[in-house]
Every structure is written in structure tokens, then in C-alpha cells.
Amino acid sequence: MELNIVWFKKDLRIIDNEAFYEASLKHSILPIYIIEKELWKQETHSLRQWQFCKESILDLRRALKNLGQPLIIKTGNVIDIFEDLYRLFEIKGIYCHQETGDYFTYKRDNEIRQWAKKKDIYFREFLQFAVFRGKTFNRNHWSKKWKEHYQKEIPKFNLKLKALDFDPGEVPSNEYFGFKKDECKGRLRGGRKEGLKRLKLFFNEKIFSYSQDISNPDKAFDSCSRLSPYITWGCISIKEIYKEANFLRNKNSQMLKSRLSWHCHFIQKLETEPNLEFKEFHPYFKKIRTKNDYYLDSWCNGNTGFPFLDACMRSLNHNGWINFRMRAMLMSFASYNLWIPWQDSGKKLAAKFVDYEPGIHWSQCQMQSGTTSINTIRIYNPIKQGKDYDYEGIFIKKWVPELKEIPSQLIHEPWLIQKEDKFRYFYDKFYRKPIIDLASTTKEARRKLFEIRNKDGYWDISKEIHLKHGSRRSNFKKRKKVLRETVKDSKFEQIEINLIS
Numbered sequence: 297m298e299l300n301i302v303w304f305k306k307d308l309r310i311i312d313n314e315a316f317y318e319a320s321l322k323h324s325i326l327p328i329y330i331i332e333k334e335l336w337k338q339e340t341h342s343l344r345q346w347q348f349c350k351e352s353i354l355d356l357r358r359a360l361k362n363l364g365q366p367l368i369i370k371t372g373n374v375i376d377i378f379e380d381l382y383r384l385f386e387i388k389g390i391y392c393h394q395e396t397g398d399y400f401t402y403k404r405d406n407e408i409r410q411w412a413k414k415k416d417i418y419f420r421e422f423l424q425f426a427v428f429r430g431k432t433f434n435r436n437h438w439s440k441k442w443k444e445h446y447q448k449e450i451p452k453f454n455l456k457l458k459a460l461d462f463d464p465g466e467v468p469s470n471e472y473f474g475f476k477k478d479e480c481k482g483r484l485r486g487g488r489k490e491g492l493k494r495l496k497l498f499f500n501e502k503i504f505s506y507s508q509d510i511s512n513p514d515k516a517f518d519s520c521s522r523l524s525p526y527i528t529w530g531c532i533s534i535k536e537i538y539k540e541a542n543f544l545r546n547k548n549s550q551m552l553k554s555r556l557s558w559h560c561h562f563i564q565k566l567e568t569e570p571n572l573e574f575k576e577f578h579p580y581f582k583k584i585r586t587k588n589d590y591y592l593d594s595w596c597n598g599n600t601g602f603p604f605l606d607a608c609m610r611s612l613n614h615n616g617w618i619n620f621r622m623r624a625m626l627m628s629f630a631s632y633n634l635w636i637p638w639q640d641s642g643k644k645l646a647a648k649f650v651d652y653e654p655g656i657h658w659s660q661c662q663m664q665s666g667t668t669s670i671n672t673i674r675i676y677n678p679i680k681q682g683k684d685y686d687y688e689g690i691f692i693k694k695w696v697p698e699l700k701e702i703p704s705q706l707i708h709e710p711w712l713i714q715k716e717d718k719f720r721y722f723y724d725k726f727y728r729k730p731i732i733d734l735a736s737t738t739k740e741a742r743r744k745l746f747e748i749r750n751k752d753g754y755w756d757i758s759k760e761i762h763l764k765h766g767s768r769r770s771n772f773k774k775r776k777k778v779l780r781e782t783v784k785d786s787k788f789e790q791i792e793i794n795l796i797s
Contacts, residue, residue, distance in 0.1 A: 299324045299385050299460075301378075303392040304367070305401075307424055307530035308352040309488050310359055312450045314422040319391035324458045326385070327360050328368040329353055330377055336473045338400055340646035340654070343470060344480035344616045348650050350467055352529050355487030357464075365457035369465035371472075374404060375411050382415060389418035393530070396427055396567040396655045399574070425534060426560045427567050427655070435564075436768060442560055446538045482615035483650050484525055491526030498523065499540050506548040513608055514691040516619035521552065524617070524651035527559070534559070563655030565765045573658045574639055577761055580748050581667040583637075591634040594731050595626075596644050598695070601730035603707060604682025605629055607695035614695075616650035621685075624664050625676040631665035632675045632741035633732055638665040666745050669758040670766050673745060675738050682708045698726035 300319040304327060307313055319325050336346060357367035370377045381387060390412055395401055405421075412419035421429075426442040484490065498521045509515035526532045534556055541549040541556075566572050576582050594600050598609035608626060612618040618626075623645070630641035642661035646652045663671045686692055689707035693700045699707055701722040706713050710723040711730065748754065 297324070297385050298388055299326050300389045300391055301325070301381065301387055302327045303390055304329045304356065305392055305395050305530075306397070306528065307393040308349075308356045309531055309533065310356070310363070311488075312533040312535050313393075313530075314451070315391040315393050315420070317451050317453060318420070318422065319389065320453075320455055320457070323388055324460070325365070326368060326381070326460060326462070327365065327457075328370060328377075328381075329356070330374050331369065331371040331468065332374065332404075333371070333473060334373075335398075335400055335404075336475075338398060339643045340398060340652060342647040343473075343475035343478035344483055344650050345647075345652060346470070346473065346475065347480075348483065348486035348525055348616075349529060351486030351490075352488070352531050353467065355489055355531070359488065360457065363455060363457045365459050366464045368462060369467055371465070371468055374408060378408070378411065382417075387415075387417050389420060391420050391422070393424040394421040394427070394429060395424065396563050398654050399570060402570045424530060425563055427563045429567060433568070435568075435764065435766070438561070438564060439557075439768065442557060446535055446556075448535070450533075450535055450539070480614065480616045480650070483617070484522060486525070486529060486531065488526075488531040491523065491531040494522055494526065495532060495537065495540065499544065503544065503548045503552070507551045510551075510619060511621045512685045513611065513619055513622045514686065514694070517615075520619060522617065524653075528651045528653045559653075559656060561767065562659040563653065565659045566655035568764060572662065573654065576667040577662055577765070578667055578669040578754075578757055580751055580754055580757070581665075581669075584744065584748070585631070585635050585637040587640060588634065588636055591731065592630075592636055592640055592644065595630050595634060595636070595641065599728060600629075600732075601711075601728045602629075602678045602734070603689075603692045603696050603699055603710065603727075604686060605678040607686075607692045610695040611691075612648050616648065621681075624660070624674065625678060625681050627661055627664035628674060628676040629678060633734060633737040635737070635741065638662060638667065668761065668765075669749075669754070670762045673742075675741060677734070677738070679708050679734070696727070699723070 300323045302316050302319045302325050307315065308329075310316055316325075316327070335341065353367065353369065357369070360367045378387075378390070390408070395405060409419055423445060426445040428438070428441060484494070502519050502521070505515070505519040506521070509519035521537075523532065523537060527534060527537070538553060538556055541553050543549075569575075595609065598606035598613065600606055600609075605625065608618055608622040612622075612626070627638070627641065627645065630636045631638050634641075638661045642658065645661070646654075646657055649657070659668075662668050664674065666673050682689075682692065687704070689699075689702070689704045692707055699710060699722070702710055702713075702719050706719060710719075710727065713720045713723055
């Protein structure tokens with residue numbers, strides 16, 4: 297029997313799925329999702345992500361069943377499963393989306409291309425995002441190509457699938473993967489149906505406070521779109537969101553569209569240079585930091601002694617999501633004040649994010665660690681961030697209940713409470729002391745970065761990095777001047793670029 301395989305990966309939907317649409321035009325299709333145990337054993341993957349993925353897979357299976365053929369679910373090595381299918385069917389083509397994932401998926405997809413070529417099977421990957429592949433790709437044209445991609449119409453078709461006499465398979469139990477215990481009681485549920493509910497809620501009600509509350513870690517849960525996990529797992533497409541945003545012509549919709557653009561801008565970096573998951577953008581920053589399991593564990597568990605920072609980490613641990621500014625602050629603290637390698641803290645954060653998107657995540661980990669050489673150094677002061685975005689300490693008391701008895705005016709720096717003050721008792725008894733001195737570690741981090749940036753040849757390499765990965769909104773000479781001045785500046789705060797939240 298001749299057929300096309302539609303290999304679903306992180307495009308768990310039917311609508312605006314070009315691979316699914318194109319595969320269905322000529323032959324019967326076998327829609328398949330392959331659960332790779334080796335992939336889920338990566339340190340960046342976790343039970344919370346799998347649960348969201350599983351819910352999305354089952355939702356897709358129901359949607360495909362309504363068209364006549366449920367999703368086939370297989371567990372194992374991708375090539376082994378394709379070999380089995382090759383013996384059963386005459387496979388004319390394999391259709392899937394172009395994935396910019398962890399290095400594991402990069403190597404896997406290369407192997408699949410070679411396997412298909414040897415078998416003389418047509419293998420075609422379609423764009424999931426406005427992220428472009430190929431050595432001839434020129435960064436100068438990226439913005440134009442982004443607009444062209446998202447202004448395309450979403451194909452409409454009324455399709456019925458031919459049912460195949462084939463075992464649809466089952467989803468393995470959580471125990472199969474050997475995940476670590478990972479309670480994430482506050483996470484969103486997966487699946488397109490849930491994603492569309494969230495989309496409707498956001499554009500009908502929540503978007504009007506989007507720009508105002510996007511940086512507040514408490515209010516962001518209600519005013520941000522929270523669509524990022526549905527984008528990551530492909531339950532809904534950016535094109536669908538972009539189309540909705542175009543109906544509203546106000547500053548909130550414009551802000552959202554700019555974040556959709558930055559979303560793809562950062563993924564493009566990993567697509568262009570796949571080893572950025574573990575290799576520094578600029579080689580002068582290689583191995584400058586020191587492993588420290590004690591610091592890493594304290595940071596991961598929200599037990600650093602800095603109330604606002606700990607509240608953000610504990611909220612993330614519970615919900616699998618936190619707004620972008622707080623993600624940046626958490627990474628900044630680990631990289632500068634704790635001086636932990638960004639690869640170590642980055643893996644821990646990745647596993648906590650239900651919306652873990654490798655292209656954004658690793659670019660941001662390096663950006664917030666100062667290793668890109670083309671971005672402004674931002675060392676976030678968690679005390680100032682807390683006073684700016686949680687002045688009354690409401691968020692802190694919610695997630696750090698040890699400090700619930702401390703008055704708002706004292707809660708951001710409880711170590712400053714006088715010994716004779718009655719509230720000092722609650723601090724000394726229930727909460728830990730800061731694990732580092734904030735001022736001295738910040739000063740030392742700036743000194744080290746300043747030394748590196750003054751080494752011979754630093755800016756020559758930085759210029760090449762800018763040509764390869766940098767935004768075209770400013771030329772390198774102007775950018776270099778700003779970056780030099782930033783290193784000398786003693787201010788802790790810089791305005792950061794927010795991504796989709």
C-alpha cells in the first residue's frame with residue numbers, strides 16, 4: 297500500500313500544519329507520533345513537560361480520529377520504527393515540521409534525512425516558525441522573511457482520512473521513563489482544546505492589562521497570554537495568534553506581536569549554530585565559571601536567603617511557568633552572583649519550564665550570563681526587583697510563608713531588622729541568611745567581565761558574532777560603543793527585551 301507518513305513532533309495540531317496538509321494531497325497518510333525514551337532522559341526534559349505533551353498527544357489523537365484515522369503512537373528509536381513501517385508499506389514520503397530543538401534532535405533529524413535518502417523516500421520538512429535553514433541564509437533578510445511567513449493565509453481544507461488496519465498503540469506510563477519526582481500542581485493542561493480556550497480568554501479579556509502587568513510576577517499569571525507552552529508544543533500556531541493580534545490595533549497587541557517576532561529571532565540563533573546549547577557565543581568566556589553544587593541546589597529550591605528571588609523560584613517550581621523578567625533575574629543571579637556555569641543552571645531551568653523552547657532558552661541563558669558579547673550586561677538586583685514589582689511583599693508572603701509575619705517595609709531585606717525588633721525572631725527562626733554578599737559578588741562579576749572585554753581581539757570576534765546572530769536594528773559600531781559604556785556603568789539595572797510571556 298502506498299502512503300505518506302506524517303511524523304508529528306512538536307506540531308501537535310491539524311490546523312495550520314503544512315506538513316499534514318501537503319502529505320494528504322496525494323496519498324493516504326499514516327499520522328504517527330514516536331515517543332523516544334532517550335530524548336526524555338535528557339537533563340533538560342522532565343515529568344511536567346511529558347504530562348503536558350501526553351495530554352496534547354491524546355487531544356491530537358481524538359481530533360484525527362474524527363477525521364477517520366486516529367494518531368498512531370509508537371515508542372522506541374525513530375529509525376527502527378521507520379524501518380518496521382518500510383517493511384509493511386510502500387512509503388512515498390515522510391512529512392514533518394522543521395524542528396530547532398536540543399542537540400539530540402538535531403543529530404536525530406540528520407540521521408533520518410540520511411536514512412530516507414538511502415531508501416529513496418521523499419523527506420520534507422516545513423516551517424513551524426519563521427526560522428530559516430541553510431548555509432545560504434542571510435540574517436539581513438530575516439525580518440522581511442518573518443513578515444512574509446506570518447502574513448500567509450492559513451490553508452483551509454475539508455479532509456477525510458482513510459482508516460488503516462493498523463494498531464494505534466498506547467501511551468506508556470510515567471514509570472516507563474524513570475522521571476524524578478516532579479510535582480507541578482499549578483501547570484496548565486496540554487492540548488489544542490485547552491490552548492484555544494486560553495487564546496480566547498486572553499484576547500477577549502486579559503490583553504488589555506498585558507503591557508501594564510507583564511513584568512509583575514504575580515499579576516503576569518492573569519494578564520500575560522500564558523500561550524507559550526501551547527506554542528512550544530505546537531498545539532496552536534504563531535500564525536493563529538498573529539492573526540488574532542491583528543484584529544486589535546492597540547499598544548497591547550503591538551507589544552504581543554513584537555514578542556512573537558523576538559521569539560523567532562532567538563530560535564534562529566540556535567538554528568544557525570546548533571551547538572549553542574553548550575558552547576559560548578564568544579570563546580573568551582569559555583570555562584570562566586566554577587561548579588558549585590551547594591549554590592546550585594540552594595538556587596534550584598528557592599533557598600538562597602533573598603526573599604523575592606526565592607519566591608520566584610518556588611512559584612516556577614509549582615507552576616512550570618514564570619514571566620520573562622523573572623526568568624532573566626533568576627538566570628542573572630545564578631551566573632553573576634553565584635558564578636555558576638550557565639550550562640548547569642540552564643539545564644535545571646529548562647526542566648522546570650513546561651514551555652521549554654531550546655532556541656530561546658539557550659540564547660537567553662547566554663544573554664543573561666554575558667557570554668554573547670553583543671548584548672548589554674544586565675545584572676539584576678533581586679532586592680530592587682522585589683521592591684519594584686512586589687513592593688507590599690504579597691508575592692513573597694505567598695511563596696515564602698516563613699516570612700509571613702514580617703511587615704512589608706522589612707520583607708525585602710529581613711537581615712537588616714534590628715536585633716531588638718520583635719520581628720527579628722521570625723526571621724532568625726524560620727528563614728535562612730543570604731548565601732552570598734550581593735554587592736561584592738556583583739562588583740566581582742563586573743570586574744571579571746571588564747577584564748575579558750579588554751583582551752586583544754575581543755571586539756573583532758564580537759563583530760563576527762553580531763553579523764551572524766545580531767538584530768539589524770542597530771549597526772555594530774554604535775552597539776559596540778553602548779556595550780563598552782555599559783561595562784563601565786555601575787548601575788545594576790538595564791531595560792531588557794521581553795519575549796513572549
